[in-house]
Amino acid sequence: MSEPMDLATALVRLSHLVQRVFTEVSRDHELTQQQAQLLCALIAGPVGMTELGRTLHLEKSSITGLVDRVERRGLVTRVRDDHDRRACRIALTEKGAELGERSHEGVVERLDELTADLPAGTRELLAAALSGLTTQADAGRQVFEPANVRA
Amino acid sequence: MSEPMDLATALVRLSHLVQRVFTEVSRDHELTQQQAQLLCALIAGPVGMTELGRTLHLEKSSITGLVDRVERRGLVTRVRDDHDRRACRIALTEKGAELGERSHEGVVERLDELTADLPAGTRELLAAALSGLTTQADAGRQVFEPANVRA
DNA sequence: TATTGTTATACTCTATAACTATA
DNA sequence: TATAGTTATAGAGTATAACAATA
Numbered sequence: 001m002s003e004p005m006d007l008a009t010a011l012v013r014l015s016h017l018v019q020r021v022f023t024e025v026s027r028d029h030e031l032t033q034q035q036a037q038l039l040c041a042l043i044a045g046p047v048g049m050t051e052l053g054r055t056l057h058l059e060k061s062s063i064t065g066l067v068d069r070v071e072r073r074g075l076v077t078r079v080r081d082d083h084d085r086r087a088c089r090i091a092l093t094e095k096g097a098e099l100g101e102r103s104h105e106g107v108v109e110r111l112d113e114l115t116a117d118l119p120a121g122t123r124e125l126l127a128a129a130l131s132g133l134t135t136q137a138d139a140g141r142q143v144f145e146p147a148n149v150r151a
Numbered sequence: 152m153s154e155p156m157d158l159a160t161a162l163v164r165l166s167h168l169v170q171r172v173f174t175e176v177s178r179d180h181e182l183t184q185q186q187a188q189l190l191c192a193l194i195a196g197p198v199g200m201t202e203l204g205r206t207l208h209l210e211k212s213s214i215t216g217l218v219d220r221v222e223r224r225g226l227v228t229r230v231r232d233d234h235d236r237r238a239c240r241i242a243l244t245e246k247g248a249e250l251g252e253r254s255h256e257g258v259v260e261r262l263d264e265l266t267a268d269l270p271a272g273t274r275e276l277l278a279a280a281l282s283g284l285t286t287q288a289d290a291g292r293q294v295f296e297p298a299n300v301r302a
Numbered sequence: 303t304a305t306t307g308t309t310a311t312a313c314t315c316t317a318t319a320a321c322t323a324t325a
Numbered sequence: 326t327a328t329a330g331t332t333a334t335a336g337a338g339t340a341t342a343a344c345a346a347t348a
Binding site for chain 4: 303304305306307308309310311312313314315316317318319320321322323324325
Binding site: 006010107 | 155156157158159160161162163164165166167168169170171173208258259262263265266268269273274276277278279280281282284285287288
């Protein structure tokens with residue numbers, strides 16, 4: 001049917017697809033994609049502004065704004081850091097945790113549906129290869145780590 | 152070492168990685184990611200506003216703005232449609248085509264580097280599986296179709 | 303001095319609603 | 326009436342630079 005697609009192109013298209021899923025799921029919860037991402041990054045526990053910037057690849061002033069807007073909606077709070085009075089840590093409120101979890105689950109669900117037709121062996125190989133790529137590329141991040149959350 | 156990652160998580164992380172590559176490459180050419188995407192969507196030939204909206208999953212007013220900014224920089228032009236005087240088609244200028252090509256190549260290069268270590272068989276399987284997913288999901292799109300461009 | 307975070311500022315991106323012009 | 330596109334408006338996202346407070 002369609003001509004074979006090279007790997008780079010397939011990766012780009014897949015990325016668009018995942019982004020779209022993420023955006024749509026976020027929207028279902030009245031969140032922007034970035035806000036949902038922020039909530040997901042906090043599920044494992046409170047994180048400081050600087051580290052959030054590293055995790056989300058944003059400048060610190062961008063983080064300030066993002067946190068401001070989400071805080072205004074009551075989804076996170078700035079918690080003072082007792083050991084360093086310059087710093088604060090961003091923590092999910094109950095409502096924020098709820099939304100973060102639901103967004104996360106929504107994305108996983110939709111992606112699982114999307115890959116449901118693949119044979120088990122292919123799924124495993126895909127998961128292994130892709131996670132290898134990301135781990136190799138950004139040695140040491142964790143924006144979206146459900147394993148750490150539930151396990 | 153690290154615990155096995157489920158497929159959905161691997162897909163999300165991969166998507167972030169690709170987005171980051173895209174953003175960085177675009178920035179190297181003084182473009183935003185969205186602008187580079189627009190240029191790439193025009194490489195195969197002029198496209199109308201409505202179709203651009205479908206392709207890029209944006210409302211038409213968003214397309215208007217995006218095209219405005221890129222036109223202001225001399226990278227595209229609005230060409231009148233002879234058969235429908237309401238419509239126009241967006242075409243790359245020489246400079247825009249140049250930047251579009253270079254962005255596209257830059258992304259492909261970086262992604263190829265990233266996947267260079269994978270065995271050939273795995274690469275093929277990945278490409279086939281991922282392109283299958285995207286083709287199935289968004290039956291009939293083409294944002295980033297280098298095959299059509301060069302071949 | 304270096305680091306943590308915020309403010310000021312200026313764009314870009316995006317959607318919704320109302321509009322114009324053509325079909 | 327329906328479609329192609331623009332305008333008006335408002336808010337979100339982002340970066341750079343300058344700043345404050347603390348280490």
